Amino acid sequence: MRHDDITEAIGNTPLVRIDPAVHGLTHVDLYAKLELLNPFGSVKDRAAWHMARPLLAGADPGATVVELSSGNTAKALALLAGMHGLPFKSVTNRMKVPEIKELLLLLGAEIDELPGQSECLDPTDSDDPLTRMYRRLAEDGGGYLHTDQYFNQRNVEAHVHGTGPEIVKDLDGHAPDYFVACVGTAGSSTGVARVLRQHNPDVEVVGLVAAKSDFIPGIRTIDEVHEVGLFDPGVYDAVETVTADDAIDGLLTLIRRCGILTGPTGGGAFQGALRHLRPIDARLTSRKTAVFIVCDRVESYLSYVRDRRPELFGRPPRRNSARTLTDAEVAAAPALPTDAAQRWLAETGALVVDLRSPYAYQALHIAGSINIVDEVFADLLHAGLPFSRRRPVLLVCPVGEKSAKYAALLTRMGHPAVHSLAGGIIAWRDAGAELVRD
DSSP states (O other): OOOSSGGGGSSOOOEEEOOHHHHOOSSEEEEEEEGGGSTTSBTHHHHHHHHHHHHHHTOOTTOEEEEEOSSHHHHHHHHHHHHTTOOEEEEESOOOOHHHHHHHHHTTOEEEEOOOTTTOOOTTOSSOHHHHHHHHHHSTTSSEEEOOTTTOHHHHHHIIIIIHHHHHHHTTTOOOSEEEEEOSSSHHHHHHHHHHHHHOTTOEEEEEEEOTTOOBTTBOBHHHHTTOTTOOGGGOSEEEEEOHHHHHHHHHHHHHHHOOOBOHHHHHHHHHHHHHHHHHHHHOSSOEEEEEEEOBBSGGGHHHHHHHOGGGGTOOOOTTOGGGOOHHHHHTSOEEOHHHHHHHHHHHOOEEEEOSOHHHHHHSBOTTOEEOOHHHHHHHHHTSOSSOTTSOEEEEOSSSHHHHHHHHHHHHTTOSSEEEETTHHHHHHHTTOOOBOO
């Protein structure tokens, strides 16, 4: 197949049937839409090109393409911008996978890492840094070509014109009975659902979100998706949760049993589809079809998988990991509300450890606290307790969820006087307690 331009290779990805011996469903034919086979490696190739094409056509030579992205959209836009001789800037508060950051730098991208709203709330300022940056980038005359993936309807249209019709065509003109998709920007799930319902109004659309306080690249939590302009709850018949463990379990199955080199998002979509379909399959008496999307490839997420499953790489399980905690342990973690925490700090002189990003910490923090970023703190704990058992410790994070996990872990490790700040820095601020700025 001959092309004059790499962008002509975007789309027309295969729809591959998953062997029933793998998924175990009796009455459902399960298909994977292999978006990882787009030329830049992900489903975001479609949206990036559809959003960028009209901007690039008349771009000023001094313009910069910019997007709020930490992953595949940024990768595709960096490549598209480079093809047109333009620089690309990624603005993000979610750059958590080293390989993605390194790849973007290799592609020549500039990366601005900022805190998110939940991390950095200033009681005198209604806008967090990311929102202010968003507004500035959107202003006319700033020299930026802003693709605006979270609000740009062309993100959705890329799948209305491409992904959705391709699925129908490959199913001999029929829409599937079930469509399962992970929710990031909500562009692909919204666009595909719109097309499928035109062919089958009864298609059941399932949106998958990440569990709270969990991180799955490319999937947002239920709280985060409500911050996305394209997200419409009415698109989905059900919104269900998947965990990082689900994503890795699904990834391993698709790679080892099906030869599909999926990343965690595709693994999560597979596991989420099976969890939704199994009870339905038990009641069916006729054949049905279901489709899920494999968004991207595994190679960019090896460190993500290795951190969570070191045994897969011949390494011993990590000692003292918060991922080994049970829900009961976390629920029982010692926590103090703001008023009690203030009294306890005054009485004990406890060390306050702020687990947020340096940007958030510098903006506002509890006086006398020290900043040890979540990921760094996790690494410190693998070697044992990072401070004396005699020193009381108060752990602080945005909303109290991460700090509760670490308080539970430190308690398990034998620290007798560690507490989590209930409700996190947001509860502290809302109670009118003092916050200082660097």
